[in-house]
């Protein structure tokens with residue numbers, strides 16, 4: 069594995085926190101009008117280095133890095149050499165280096181999910197704030213791709229901090245309105261942004277263009293006034309802080325409203341409450357909570373009655389609560405682009421949802437809706453952080469649950485992608501046998517909380533198809549149908565033969 073390195077700066081102080089070694093890599097698909105490194109644009113050239121060479125070189129200056137400093141990859145566009153950057157970051161991280169990537173978001177997307185988890189600081193160059201200016205400035209119709217990069221940072225595993233940079237060119241973005249647009253496009257990454265910097269356009273790169281014989285598109289444009297650029301940088305930062313404040317206030321308002329609504333639905337009778345507390349005390353969840361704190365936990369949780377059909381949480385909800393189903397059943401689903409409902413899981417007594425969201429602070433990506441009347445124990449984030457965050461029992465349960473969900477999702481993908489209707493129906497019945505099956509003399513009894521339509525949504529089939537398939541299985545003697553809500557599985561081996 070080799071990469072093309074245009075140049076190396078040691079003891080750099082501007083491109084990332086602390087003192088850093090900066091590797092400027094070759095290659096960039098953009099053609100920014102103000103680019104002062106036109107000699108880095110070619111994909112091939114400069115010095116050929118291996119990831120081991122990079123590690124060795126960085127090691128020479130390690131003693132200067134201190135607590136904050138480390139290694140930065142800049143360019144050009146470093147993400148264009150995706151495999152090389154990934155291999156370098158992997159080695160550097162194994163050796164405990166602080167890492168930074170300075171990017172415009174135009175690399176090879178195939179490597180993003182491998183590179184981004186290894187990056188501590190991302191310096192994000194924001195070229196322009198709308199499609200047309202982006203194209204005018206870079207000669208590329210890439211604004212949507214850029215927004216996509218921004219939107220997917222979290223999903224690609226980036227969990228570090230972001231420094232946002234914008235080169236301000238006189239007459240293009242040197243006004244308040246542009247700063248407002250600038251702050252608006254940062255919305256998806258707001259919580260990760262650590263600083264916003266305006267770099268005043270300068271003309272020191274023009275000479276290189278003349279030497280290389282390349283036409284310079286900003287010929288005649290004066291350098292950006294530094295004082296004005298600073299004023300606008302302060303304006304942008306203030307705007308950003310205000311948006312953050314408003315967002316937090318809105319989030320707090322939603323949280324309080326939800327808390328109020330859950331409280332209103334709280335289990336009414338004292339006796340019922342006492343019974344639930346008694347049962348809760350037996351749960352492994354409370355194993356690591358000190359005896360004297362158990363009472364406090366029970367006082368802080370909300371014991372909510374949720375009616376069948378009510379939403380418990382929805383996509384985008386902040387990770388403010390974890391839900392433990394005390395009684396009843398809940399479905400977790402998304403609405404697909406075709407307007408169909410895709411059910412992922414059915415949860416019932418003793419299951420919980422939201423633990424991972426609280427741990428990694430990511431909003432809910434699914435919808436949770438009560439299938440039957442439910443009693444749900446709602447654990448607020450503050451209670452979770454205080455009593456459960458460091459509990460091995462809780463962490464283990466979250467891990468086990470997450471693993472079960474991954475397995476479940478994998479099976480679902482396989483079922484949806486590869487199975488025919490008989491296989492999907494048999495697979496669904498077997499899943500239900502595992503989850504809710506009760507052995508009886510006539511067979512394994514499944515008391516369903518779902519309609520035929522929901523069964524279809526769960527298995528990736530249309531309502532008519534699942535109804536027809538269940539009819540066929542009945543004819544074959546595999547199952548018996550008792551009304552709309554009970555299925556008795558008579559021949560489990562026959563069902564298994566469809567999926568094994």
Ligand code: SF4
Nearest residue numbers: 096098099100103144
């Ligand atoms: S992204 Fe950077 S290296 Fe690429 S053209 Fe623009 S300024 Fe030059």
